[in-house]
Amino acid sequence: MNELLLGLATGFVFGFLLQKGRVLRFEKQVGAMLLRDMTILKFMLSAIIVGMVGIYLLRDLGVIALSHKSMNLGAVVVGGLLFGAGWSVMGYCPGTAVGALGEGRWHALFVIAGMLAGAALYAEFYPQLSATVLQWKEFGKLGLPEALGVSPWLVIAIFIPVVLALFAWFEKMKL
Amino acid sequence: MKWKTDDGGWSPYLAGALAGLLAIASAWATTAVLGKTSYLGTSTTFVRAAGFVEKQVAPEHAAANAYFTKEKIKVDWQFMVVLGILLGAAVSAFTGKSFKAEGVPPLWAQRFGPSVAKRAVWAFAGGAVAMFGARLADGCPSGHGLSGLMQLSVSGFVALAMFFGAGVLCAHFIYRGGRHE
Numbered sequence: 248m249n250e251l252l253l254g255l256a257t258g259f260v261f262g263f264l265l266q267k268g269r270v271l272r273f274e275k276q277v278g279a280m281l282l283r284d285m286t287i288l289k290f291m292l293s294a295i296i297v298g299m300v301g302i303y304l305l306r307d308l309g310v311i312a313l314s315h316k317s318m319n320l321g322a323v324v325v326g327g328l329l330f331g332a333g334w335s336v337m338g339y340c341p342g343t344a345v346g347a348l349g350e351g352r353w354h355a356l357f358v359i360a361g362m363l364a365g366a367a368l369y370a371e372f373y374p375q376l377s378a379t380v381l382q383w384k385e386f387g388k389l390g391l392p393e394a395l396g397v398s399p400w401l402v403i404a405i406f407i408p409v410v411l412a413l414f415a416w417f418e419k420m421k422l
Numbered sequence: 423m424k425w426k427t428d429d430g431g432w433s434p435y436l437a438g439a440l441a442g443l444l445a446i447a448s449a450w451a452t453t454a455v456l457g458k459t460s461y462l463g464t465s466t467t468f469v470r471a472a473g474f475v476e477k478q479v480a481p482e483h484a485a486a487n488a489y490f491t492k493e494k495i496k497v498d499w500q501f502m503v504v505l506g507i508l509l510g511a512a513v514s515a516f517t518g519k520s521f522k523a524e525g526v527p528p529l530w531a532q533r534f535g536p537s538v539a540k541r542a543v544w545a546f547a548g549g550a551v552a553m554f555g556a557r558l559a560d561g562c563p564s565g566h567g568l569s570g571l572m573q574l575s576v577s578g579f580v581a582l583a584m585f586f587g588a589g590v591l592c593a594h595f596i597y598r599g600g601r602h603e
Contacts, residue, residue: 249455254499257448258506261441261462265507266514268437269427273527280586280593290438291567297442298572302449311449311459316560316570318577326559327566327584333552334585335592337545338527340563341556342464344549345504349511351521357542361549366465366472368550369557373489376558389576402574414435 262346265290271346273338273354280335285422292410299406303399315390321383337361430518445572452499460499461573463565465556467504469493533597559584 265271268290278284305311334340337358339347344362347355369376392399425433445462452460473495476484484490515521526541534540556562559581561570567585570578 250499251497251502253451253455254502255506255509257444257451257462258503258508259510259513260444260506261503262507262510262512263514264432264437264441264444264510266511266520267432267518268434268441269429269431270434270437271511274529277527277529277593277597280589281597282590286434289434290441291563293435293438294442294445294568295571297439298445298568299574301443301446302572303574305446305450311453313573314459314461315573315575316566316577316581318575318580319560323559323566323577323580324584326555326557327581328588329555330552330559330562330581331555331585331588331590332592333548333550333555335589335596336548337552338530338548340464341468341553342504342507342562342564345464346507346511349508350515352524352527354525354527354538354541354545357545358549361546362468362553363472363475364546365550365553365555366468366557367476369554370469370472370476370487370489373487373492377488380558386576391574391576391579394576399574406574 261342262349265343265346266350271339271343271350271352273347273352276338276340276343277335283422285417289414289417292413296407296410299403303403313390315388318386318389319381319384320386321380325380333365430520441568442572445568456499461565461569462503463500463561463569464504464507465553465562465565466493467501468553469557470495470497470501529597 268286269275270287270290275284275286279287302311302313306313337344339355339358341362344355344358348359390399392402395402425436427433448462449459452458469489470493473484473490473493476490477495484495512521525538526536530541559566561581563582563585566578566581570581
């Protein structure tokens with residue numbers, strides 16, 4: 248029960264912040280892909296640079312564990328490209344479609360229905376995909392610091408200034 | 423820098439940074455409550471929700487499916503996160519007076535007209551392709567993008583590049599000639 252309540256509370260705050268940041272709008276999502284409005288990238292990258300410091304700090308203190316997703320070449324590249332193509336048409340990602348419904352944009356229901364169909368379709372083809380695309384090349388659950396053979400804090404120390412410079416550029420270009 | 427946007431929202435930098443703090447708190451809280459660190463994500467929930475529907479319509483077919491067996495059809499922490507997003511967005515929209523019933527996104531209407539049916543067909547198709555891709559890639563912009571990059575996962579960097587690469591390319595193709603600025 249605690250598990251479900253914790254999930255609900257976490258999602259509630261996440262949805263609240265997504266709505267306040269105006270990330271849930273179709274126009275903001277497509278605007279990012281048209282390179283006109285970087286609202287969603289500002290939100291994502293801000294969350295990422297704050298999050299990575301805390302996550303690695305807690306990891307180093309032994310409080311939490313990392314959970315990398317597998318770097319399966321076929322899966323991530325083909326799946327990622329398919330996702331991007333679908334994303335440009337539907338104008339939402341899975342989480343934001345649900346949030347958009349919450350702020351009254353009921354056209355998100357069509358997107359949600361489509362995503363349920365896509366999930367069911369994937370489940371149907373899972374055996375075939377397991378035997379083909381998913382077999383191409385498996386690099387495993389890999390972190391960038393391990394792949395480069397450096398400390399994660401070095402990666403973070405480079406990543407954050409790069410993101411801040413990008414933010415400065417967004418503001419300068421009024422994106 | 424402005425903390426409020428012209429339409430009464432919060433600066434995406436502020437809202438995003440707070441979401442980063444939420445992600446840290448959530449990693450800690452899930453470790454304490456679930457006994458295993460869980461990171462924010464949403465797309466597995468769509469598999470489970472589809473599984474619930476399929477169980478009603480074709481129970482034997484659903485039970486025989488290897489992917490549903492792997493991901494387990496159940497209401498779990500992430501399922502509730504997704505429901506929470508719906509509620510949190512609704513409360514924020516109502517209290518911030520930005521709730522609006524909308525049947526076609528304005529930008530879409532400007533390019534393809536105000537037909538709800540036409541939007542519905544494309545939204546459904548786009549959603550299906552995107553979710554198929556997200557399941558193949560094992561994550562979406564929240565799982566791979568936010569949670570993956572926070573952990574400096576190689577898969578997160580590659581996935582996000584693919585999402586945006588294909589998204590930028592397709593969006594330019596779709597909205598080509600539709601710019602009225």
